[in-house]
């Protein structure tokens with residue numbers, strides 16, 4: 730395929746990143762762009778009509794993460810685009826439809842989309858080990874189909890499931906904890922927070938800004954930050970443990 734390929738992702742704890750890497754391996758010389766931090770999201774990326782852009786984000790409460798201006802630094806010029814909604818085996822609900830509406834309004838034509846299962850941050854069972862070998866095969870077939878579609882130029886408006894403009898849901902409430910005696914004030918949590926919810930000096934978290942992505946917990950070097958998702962985890966594992974397949978739309 731001649732098209733230059735760029736894969737842009739938002740991935741606070743790395744599950745979406747791994748999935749998009751596996752998918753992008755099917756294209757030659759793909760450039761990966763990590764759009765997780767505000768510094769990168771401040772940089773405008775403009776794409777030409779002969780490029781291909783892959784856009785990937787996780788699913789939060791069945792929707793796109795509520796990050797102000799997420800994907801507003803991407804500008805297409807009738808540029809082909811593939812969407813990946815990466816989720817922890819419960820469901821992706823409105824996410825793909827929301828992504829489609831947003832990216833179309835920013836000059837992209839959506840040629841395909843996939844809902845890809847990844848590990849659920851609040852369960853060691855849901856999405857464990859995903860993408861697995863079967864997922865990788867499905868993604869390879871889907872990538873080949875996308876390449877063929879681009880070469881043949883047969884692109885019509887894609888119908889994706891979900892509501893493109895859903896009522897914004899309240900974020901999940903998972904209590905976070907901070908053990909001050911374990912914290913060495915290194916500031917990693919503040920530096921890596923995708924929404925700058927953590928004060929760089931005091932390391933206090935502004936809960937009104939926090940999106941509960943749990944990146945601060947994952948990257949805390951001393952284990953001072955943690956969360957208690959026991960209730961949510963039990964509900965998820967009782968109701969949504971049956972592994973779901975990757976779904977591809979073209």
Ligand SMILES: Cc1cc2nc3c(=O)[nH]c(=O)nc-3n(C[C@H](O)[C@H](O)[C@H](O)COP(=O)(O)O)c2cc1C
Nearest residue numbers: 741742743744745787789790791817819820849850
């Ligand atoms: C706040 C929040 C809400 C989530 N909501 C859903 C959901 O509605 N459905 C689902 O299957 N997974 C859900 N997940 C799981 C994520 O999609 C996934 O485990 C992980 O957080 C992906 O993000 P990453 O790329 O940062 O690793 C949620 C995760 C978080 C942090």
